[in-house]
Every structure is written in structure tokens, then in C-alpha cells.
Amino acid sequence: MTFHEASELIGKRWTGAIIRTLFHGKTRFREIADAIPGMSDKLLSARLKELEHAGIIRPTDTERGYALTEKGKDLRLILIEIAKWAHRWAQKPDGEEQGK
Numbered sequence: 001m002t003f004h005e006a007s008e009l010i011g012k013r014w015t016g017a018i019i020r021t022l023f024h025g026k027t028r029f030r031e032i033a034d035a036i037p038g039m040s041d042k043l044l045s046a047r048l049k050e051l052e053h054a055g056i057i058r059p060t061d062t063e064r065g066y067a068l069t070e071k072g073k074d075l076r077l078i079l080i081e082i083a084k085w086a087h088r089w090a091q092k093p094d095g096e097e098q099g100k
Contacts, residue, residue: 009056010075014039014044014047015047016079017035019068019072019075021036022068027060027066028064029041029044052066
């Protein structure tokens with residue numbers, strides 16, 4: 001997988017949120033859906049299939065359950081760093097960036 005392919009995969013809308021939700025122990029389809037307000041079940045289903053195809057997640061024995069693969073677990077530090085970056089550079093109410 002190239003850098004471009006990897007960034008396109010994890011950069012798709014909702015994909016990072018899905019992976020992050022799995023890091024927080026939500027594993028069933030409904031738990032994931034409830035943890036990400038505003039995402040349709042149809043889109044969640046499509047993203048889960050994409051992540052499964054990419055080897056990031058796998059279905060579990062639990063009905064409609066999912067787990068991160070080792071490949072998916074390796075994304076933890078990357079997503080933590082993205083969250084730190086987002087927090088640092090988030091807009092303050094007055095429009096000033098926090099990082100300044």
C-alpha cells in the first residue's frame with residue numbers, strides 16, 4: 001500500500017471515527033453506529049466493508065461484531081497524533097488558533 005492509498009483510506013469521511021470507536025471497545029455494528037452521530041447505517045456498512053477488505057478490521061464471532069486486526073491496531077499512535085494536532089490547531093471561539 002502506498003502513502004497515497006493509505007491516506008485516502010483512513011482519510012475518508014467517518015473512517016477515522018470508526019477506527020477510533022473500535023479502539024474504545026465498541027465492537028458491534030449498533031454500538032459503532034450509536035457512537036458516531038450523523039452517520040447513516042448504509043454508509044457505516046460500506047466503510048466497514050472497505051476496512052475489512054483493506055485488512056484493518058475483521059468480523060468477530062459476535063453477531064455483527066468487528067475487531068481491529070494487528071494492521072488496524074497499528075493505527076492507534078497515528079490517530080492519537082492526529083487528535084493532538086487537531087486539538088492544538090482547533091479554532092478558538094474568537095477565531096484565533098490554539099497553536100499560536
